[in-house]
Amino acid sequence: MNSARKRWIVVVLFALAMAWMESATVLYLRTLVGRVDPYQATPLPPHRVLGNIELVRELATLVMLFTVGWLAGREFRTRFSYVLIAFGVWDIFYYIFLATMGPWPRSVMDWDVLFLIPLPWWGPVLAPCIIAALMVIGGTLVTQFETGSGPTWPSSQSVLLNWVGIALALYVFMEHAIHVLPQGEAALRAVLPTRFNWPLFALALLLMGVSLVELSWRVWKKANAV
Secondary structure, eight states, rough: OOOOHHHHHHHHHHHHHHHHHHHHHHHHHHHTTTTTSSOOOHHHHHHHHHHHHHHHHHHHHHHHHHHHHHHHHHHHHHHHHHHHEEEEEEHHHHHHHHHHSOOOOTTTTTTEEESSSSEEEEOOOOOOOOHHHHHHHHHHHHHHBTTTTTTOOOOOOHHHHHHHHHHHHHHHHHHHHHHGGGGGGHHHOOOOOOEEEEHHHHHHHHHHHHHHHHHHHHHHHHHHOO
């Protein structure tokens, strides 16, 4: 087993363990405050102290995922790609483990408060899991198919399209919060979306997928040139 594959396995194992820990923590906290299913009246943390703790917990999660990616990679491209792998595996199995532990989510179409920074993100469980799968695929293509010239990397044009897709996806997740933001904190806390903008989200996925197609093509060309 080569070094890159060992690193991939270690990063995935870390992400799986972290997903279990986070799922258990979230289930404990949501059970205590009666919010196992977040899609209900006043879905955000009911107390400001709990809300601040939740924000720091989310930041701590990101720090841990970035740390393992940084340690696993040897330079920026592989470090960033291992971060994508860790984040993607963690996100997917976070929901799988939650569904295994308790009564929610009942399906991939259940709504969740996905993140709180900088505004609450809302979306069906399926939406972030699709993006997470793209992250795992992209990170794997970069880290597991290196040649003597280094890791495969998409062109600047496809990277730009990827960032446009990311911006669109973020807008879709925060769309409802953005619309009520001028009405103040109370309105922001009361948001319960009833419609997910699947057409715009599909466009975002298409743009994010351009770099994956290019990466796959370059990996295939390198494999057949050897």
